[in-house]
Amino acid sequence: MTEILIRGRVLTFVDEPQHVDDTSALRYFEDGAVLVRNGKVAGFGHYSDVSKSMSGDGTSVDHRPNLIVPGFIDTHLHFPQTQAIASYGAQLLEWLNTYIFVEEQKFAEPEHASLIARRFMDELLSNGTTTAVAYCSVHPESVDAYFAAAQERGMLMIGGKVMMDRNAPEKLRDTPQQGYDETKRLIDKWHGRGRAHYAISPRFAITSTPEQMEVSRTLVLEHPECYVQTHLSENRDEIAFATSLYPQAKDYTDIYAQYGLLGRRTLLGHCIYLSEREVSVLAETGAVGVFCPTSNLFLGSGLFDRDRFDRAGARYSVATDVGAGTSFSMLETMDEAYKVLHLQGQRLSPLNSFYMMTLGNARALGLDDRIGSLHVGADADLVVLDSCAKPSMELRMQIASSLVEELFVMQTMGDDRCVAEVYVAGKARKHPVRRPQQQKRPEPLLRV
Numbered sequence: 001m002t003e004i005l006i007r008g009r010v011l012t013f014v015d016e017p018q019h020v021d022d023t024s025a026l027r028y029f030e031d032g033a034v035l036v037r038n039g040k041v042a043g044f045g046h047y048s049d050v051s052k053s054m055s056g057d058g059t060s061v062d063h064r065p066n067l068i069v070p071g072f073i074d075t076h077l078h079f080p081q082t083q084a085i086a087s088y089g090a091q092l093l094e095w096l097n098t099y100i101f102v103e104e105q106k107f108a109e110p111e112h113a114s115l116i117a118r119r120f121m122d123e124l125l126s127n128g129t130t131t132a133v134a135y136c137s138v139h140p141e142s143v144d145a146y147f148a149a150a151q152e153r154g155m156l157m158i159g160g161k162v163m164m165d166r167n168a169p170e171k172l173r174d175t176p177q178q179g180y181d182e183t184k185r186l187i188d189k190w191h192g193r194g195r196a197h198y199a200i201s202p203r204f205a206i207t208s209t210p211e212q213m214e215v216s217r218t219l220v221l222e223h224p225e226c227y228v229q230t231h232l233s234e235n236r237d238e239i240a241f242a243t244s245l246y247p248q249a250k251d252y253t254d255i256y257a258q259y260g261l262l263g264r265r266t267l268l269g270h271c272i273y274l275s276e277r278e279v280s281v282l283a284e285t286g287a288v289g290v291f292c293p294t295s296n297l298f299l300g301s302g303l304f305d306r307d308r309f310d311r312a313g314a315r316y317s318v319a320t321d322v323g324a325g326t327s328f329s330m331l332e333t334m335d336e337a338y339k340v341l342h343l344q345g346q347r348l349s350p351l352n353s354f355y356m357m358t359l360g361n362a363r364a365l366g367l368d369d370r371i372g373s374l375h376v377g378a379d380a381d382l383v384v385l386d387s388c389a390k391p392s393m394e395l396r397m398q399i400a401s402s403l404v405e406e407l408f409v410m411q412t413m414g415d416d417r418c419v420a421e422v423y424v425a426g427k428a429r430k431h432p433v434r435r436p437q438q439q440k441r442p443e444p445l446l447r448v
């Protein structure tokens with residue numbers, strides 16, 4: 001048995017906060033502790049109580065005055081786009097063709113896939129993200145690299161090979177049969193192995209023929225235990241193109257509905273320009289709209305209307321969408337989420353931000369029995385946050401007078417520097433940071 005007592009200020013949510021200082025939705029312990037036994041939470045609460053349950057030979061670590069919260073969860077990003085982040089000047093379709101479909105071809109090479117998968121996981125961890133849902137490339141090797149890197153670090157990760165059989169370069173296309181066979185093999189190999197979960201991943205309606213959408217339907221019927229991830233209604237040109245390819249569909253959402261792809265395990269990236277009818281279809285089916293604020297601003301896509309989702313009773317989650325998203329940090333993501341909502345007269349309270357990054361996203365994934373909150377029996381995925389990590393934050397914190405204010409400072413000013421430590425199934429994973437072997441910049445440094 002391995003046992004570790006992690007001491008610090010402890011914060012976890014038990015429900016969605018209903019207003020800016022709805023402390024009934026959270027549990028907070030000023031001198032708190034989390035007891036971890038064999039990778040699971042065995043107790044949490046006041047240090048003086050929890051420490052009594054420790055057996056004699058456990059270890060303890062003291063993170064005071066830092067704040068311990070459940071590990072962050074990112075519900076949508078693209079692991080093959082790790083190096084294509086910050087690609088200049090284009091909107092969605094041009095950006096995909098100019099940068100992304102070039103970058104993703106490199107993942108035919110298993111060594112490249114493996115190198116980037118390891119860097120990707122380390123980047124998530126150094127930002128405090130312990131679970132994420134990612135698209136891999138069309139190559140099955142990229143999925144192997146992704147889950148192998150997650151397994152090395154003990155992380156609960158969700159992902160799958162994108163299926164694309166049109167409107168993409170030949171080297172990135174599969175066929176309906178190949179998409180089916182490869183997805184099937186990858187599900188058999190990875191789903192349920194350790195902490196891995198598979199996501200059936202037709203990229204979006206533009207890059208899949210009706211035959212491939214039919215195959216996706218079959219995969220979902222054969223594997224209802226798997227997630228489904230795709231993109232919906234991100235950009236006006238995309239919507240026009242997608243609906244022109246499926247003229248029999250009522251609208252973009254109806255394309256996925258017609259192929260049986262909407263359900264409680266379906267994650268739909270973006271969902272910006274939905275009609276009332278489409279939002280109500282999401283509410284009826286339980287499919288999750290994924291709000292990706294840094295991406296939506298970076299690609300000039302538009303503003304996610306959260307209040308409309310709430311009014312309709314539709315489910316949503318929040319995500320980075322790297323590499324259209326500009327940061328791996330969920331803190332930076334919530335900073336942009338706040339601004340996107342503010343522009344529409346909507347409020348995102350700090351409690352709500354921290355709820356969304358943890359329990360809210362866990363609920364969206366149906367994994368709240370295991371991750372996203374501290375409860376006895378939960379997987380011990382934790383992040384330790386330092387709200388004074390930067391001089392400007394330290395100065396700002398000198399006049400902060402409440403936990404809510406501290407959370408808002410972290411959400412607004414924070415990034416990976418605030419992550420003092422991260423625990424995955426009870427193991428510290430932020431340090432030692434794996435340093436890349438060659439730190440040299442590529443030559444020539446500047447080409448003008």
Ligand code: GUN
Binds near residue numbers: 096
């Ligand atoms: N739609 C289809 N593929 C992608 C992608 O890789 N990124 C984003 N932001 N939107 C997409």
Ligand code: ZN
Binds near residue numbers: 076077078231321
């Ligand atoms: Zn995406």
